[in-house]
Amino acid sequence: MEQLVYKRTSLIRPDTSSGFCPGCMHSTVCKLIGEVIEDLHIEDKVAVVFGVGCNGLAMNYLTFDNTTSPHGRACAVANGVKKSSPETIVFTYQGDGDLGSIGLGETVAAANRGDNISVIFVNNGIYGMTGGQMAPTTLIGMKATTAPQGRKAELHGYPMHMCELLDSLTAPVYLERVSCNTAANVIKTRKAMKKAFQNQIDGKGFSMVEIVTTCPTNWGYSTLDALTFLEEEMFKEYPLGVIRDKTEGGK
Numbered sequence: 001m002e003q004l005v006y007k008r009t010s011l012i013r014p015d016t017s018s019g020f021c022p023g024c025m026h027s028t029v030c031k032l033i034g035e036v037i038e039d040l041h042i043e044d045k046v047a048v049v050f051g052v053g054c055n056g057l058a059m060n061y062l063t064f065d066n067t068t069s070p071h072g073r074a075c076a077v078a079n080g081v082k083k084s085s086p087e088t089i090v091f092t093y094q095g096d097g098d099l100g101s102i103g104l105g106e107t108v109a110a111a112n113r114g115d116n117i118s119v120i121f122v123n124n125g126i127y128g129m130t131g132g133q134m135a136p137t138t139l140i141g142m143k144a145t146t147a148p149q150g151r152k153a154e155l156h157g158y159p160m161h162m163c164e165l166l167d168s169l170t171a172p173v174y175l176e177r178v179s180c181n182t183a184a185n186v187i188k189t190r191k192a193m194k195k196a197f198q199n200q201i202d203g204k205g206f207s208m209v210e211i212v213t214t215c216p217t218n219w220g221y222s223t224l225d226a227l228t229f230l231e232e233e234m235f236k237e238y239p240l241g242v243i244r245d246k247t248e249g250g251k
């Protein structure tokens with residue numbers, strides 16, 4: 001029988017170890033990005049634009065071209081990279097605070113222009129890197145350092161659904177919400193990422209993959225309880241699935 005080996009992708013530096021918290025899904029996301037880039041053989045022409053947040057820790061691990069942007073502006077920077085170097089396969093890697101709060105304008109503008117870029121969006125419902133402030137995606141009732149009694153709609157507004165918001169625009173070609181909580185969902189995330197990159201290679205335009213993830217450290221849960229919260233509460237507000245697929249064969 002063939003032996004299954006859980007190996008590190010060659011796009012993650014061998015001399016490093018992950019600095020992400022236990023139970024954080026950024027590590028899985030990084031590994032999947034590496035696998036997809038290898039699958040598509042684009043190692044020499046791919047570049048990532050990081051947002052500001054825990055995703056930026058990946059800068060220490062990746063072997064391919066990367067840069068960062070002012071907080072929230074990753075889509076605008078990615079657009080600049082793509083326009084000045086059309087052969088580069090450029091993607092952003094952003095959190096919910098970055099993409100949906102401070103960078104909302106840039107995100108919507110890039111999606112509305114139909115920029116030919118791929119967006120990897122990690123929605124953990126909180127500002128992770130800075131210690132748990134409320135994000136636009138924080139659930140009603142969920143505690144944050146800036147909402148110690150929990151998010152209240154009348155004070156803070158409602159959780160923001162980025163895929164659905166961008167789905168109101170004409171230009172985006174592909175919007176899918178996925179997660180990494182089970183092996184089956186990890187496989188779906190990998191497929192969705194691959195499709196977002198392939199769309200760009202085929203010149204189809206703006207694609208975004210939203211990955212709903214845990215942040216045990218800032219949610220104040222053990223890694224297992226965080227998974228339960230993800231499945232019971234986060235998925236209720238952010239149902240997984242394809243929101244839009246205008247690519248050939250899409251719905």
Ligand SMILES: Cc1ncc(C[n+]2csc(CCOP(=O)(O)OP(=O)(O)O)c2C)c(N)n1
Nearest residue numbers: 052053054071095096097098126127128129
């Ligand atoms: C202009 C600016 N404002 C605020 C900050 C502080 N800051 C750094 S990371 C961050 C939150 C990032 O949260 P998110 O995008 O959700 O990513 P996560 O860490 O949760 O993955 C903030 C507010 C900054 N670096 N620059």
Ligand SMILES: [Mg+2]
Nearest residue numbers: 095096126128
């Ligand atoms: Mg976040």
